[in-house]
Amino acid sequence: MLSSQDNVNISFYQPPAFLMIGIPGLEAIHGWISIPFSSMYTVALTGNCLILLAIVRTSSLHQPMYYFLSMLALTDMGLTMSTLPTTLAVLWFDQRFIGFNPCLIQMFFLHSFSVVESSVLLAMSFDRFVAISNPLHYATILTNNIIIRIGMAIVARATLSLFPVPFLLKRLNFCPGKILLSHSFCFHADVMKRACADITVNILYGLYVVLSTVGVDSLLIVLSYALILHTVMGLASPRERVRALNTCVSHILAVLVFYIPVIGVSMIHRFGRHLPHIVHSLVAYLYLVVPPVLNPIIYSVKSKHIRKAMLKVLRGKGQN
Template sequence: MLPPQAYINIFFQPPAFLLIGIPGLEAAHGWISIPFSSMYTVALTGNCLILLAIRRTPSLHQPMYYFLSMLALTDVGLTLSTLPTTLGVLWFDHRLIGFNSCLVQMFFLHSFSVVESSVLLAMSFDRFVAISNPLRYAAVLTNNVIIKIGLAIVTRATCSLFPGPFLLKRLNYCPGKIILSHSFCFHADIMKRACADITVNILYGLYVVLSTVGIDSLLIVLSYVLILHTVMGLASPKERARALNTCVSHILAVLVFYIPVIGVSMIHRFGRYLPPIVHALVAYVYLVVPPVLNPIIYSVKSKPIREAMLKVLKRVGHSS
């Protein structure tokens, strides 16, 4: 085989990439698949229960719960984006993924991540309006406004991530570098397999992160600064506690999403000398843990959601 430098002037696009599971623990993939299968089951079951509970409970047809439905739907999409390849590697050692299939998975994976960030921002705006101007809450966040916000979120994610696959398809790849670092396809992971100048891809990736997750996180912080300013103006300590309590679930969801996002970004840019298993575990935490924890957070902290979910389970139990 020729050295990588010899392929610079020969355009090569691999027909497929090789995925890996947990580096160094390949022999234990069968056992590792058990907790992964459990987490995927919890994520899908929990988020589908939230969707059913909100749909079947008229009292939950409010802006706050519509945004929660968006979050649950996004978590279902994020889970389904990685589930087939991850369990395929862990269960059956099925490691091959076609080049175009890899780009499609990458597009949906990153798109759902951007959508989740945007939904969390919308939820922070919802909390700000509910606390700062409760009398106009229903007038500001009408159904039409919520639909427009949802369409804007999807459009933003689609437009931001649409160039990604095409920027990767134009690259010349090294025949000896077709093994990816995860059991799913990341933009940063794919572009590092190229035998070409990837400056444009690096700048594009940085632009997407800063213009979506970066801006969203700053606006979420700003919204909570304004929320705290409003809450501190309330006369009664009891009213302050009640107002802040309505934000606890959202704050936990924000932390569950953004802490792993920051970890993945830092490791991809500055952790080249870290063991491969660290890269893999941080990526799994980023993609698997938020969809698992969000339904648990909202079912524990929100009594209306918890009661609605229990009613759905009882109906399912009676019908079976």
């Protein structure tokens, strides 16, 4: 005969592990799909490492703009490493199981680095505004001490925002038959839907995190560029206007590369439930894999100073 304690234990269930699909409907060709994914991960890690080394080894790049770029490179490496182990394990070795607690840890870091990336892009827009609107006091406003404080605030913001999420999931009761995840990593919205319980609190808190971080950041970035345009239009010379705007091109492209997939993921999770699972999966991969791949390419192509410094690193030479 079961005791009351046994009944409590039976009524509350958390799976020991989740089963990751990978890319739904394409399981038979995961080996082939692993080739472009492996290439993208290699480009992302190599490109961002080169940017970091170029900035560290080149004294002429020890400026606020490039310090923020190094933060972006570090964040992109963290975002890449958050999904790389499980994605390649699924595609290469068909290792689809991930433990419940490791899944929550991966989810925390994955979403934390996303929030950090959004915050860094906002800081970079502020950097461009200061550089264009007040160039004579640029170095005195964005001192090394201020940049360190901004970096610490960005990390603290992401950590505090995402810290409750794993605990909100651990309190939920899950169904024994619902352990199939739609991706090769743990995504909050995906894990949350596997619960057989009221997930209203999780939905509301997830919405709050998105609006208070990525949502607020995007609005402030738009405001920053509105102020930048106002300042640029006040410049007398058309050549000065073009030169000022040209310093923002790389950052604008990085913002678009990050926010367009973010908007796509949000729209699909809210309104695209009728769409095939493969669409959800591919948009999520675009959101997590593409920005770390493209950001080093954007900055190496658009910034002559970064390109030269990266070439010096590849040749094994230092630069003053």
